[in-house]
Amino acid sequence: QVQLVESGGGLVQPGGSLRLSCAASGRTLDNYDSGWFRQAPGKEREFVAAHRRGSTYYSDSVKGRFSISRDSAKSTVYLQMNSLKPEDTAVYYCAAHPRGRLIQSSIPVATAWSYWGQGTQVTVSS
Secondary structure, three states: OOEEEEEOOEEEOOOOOEEEEEEEEOOOHHHEEEEEEEEOOOOOOEEEEEEEOOEEEEOOOOOOOEEEEEEOOOOEEEEEEOOOOHHHOEEEEEEEEEOOOOOHHHOOOHHHOOEEOOOEEEEEOO
16 A cells, blocks of 8 residues: 655745645555645545656646656656646645556546545645
8 A cells, every 4th residue: 555645835926836746655656657636625626637657647727837747766746836826726635546447537536546645735825
């Protein structure tokens, strides 16, 4: 079983950047597909980005602004967020699922992912 711990959240002005990190322990991250979701107050958890079988996937709302990457040596997944907007404010969660078991159509579905971190708050405000 893998454990996930997010970090890097905080307060940033509109137009600014943040990089979130998700450190995996217990099992090597190479055994898992990885993703990022977010949840704003009163809203459902929504898909942000994923890394699966060497390919990356993004929601339309973040495409061109956010970038997901992995460092296998550090067993860490990153989410680089640029040109941040107030509507990006949310708790951001890292997710993982055993590699090869997540079908492409399920990538944006939060319930399809098996493992979750505790979340990190991102607030975009002037």
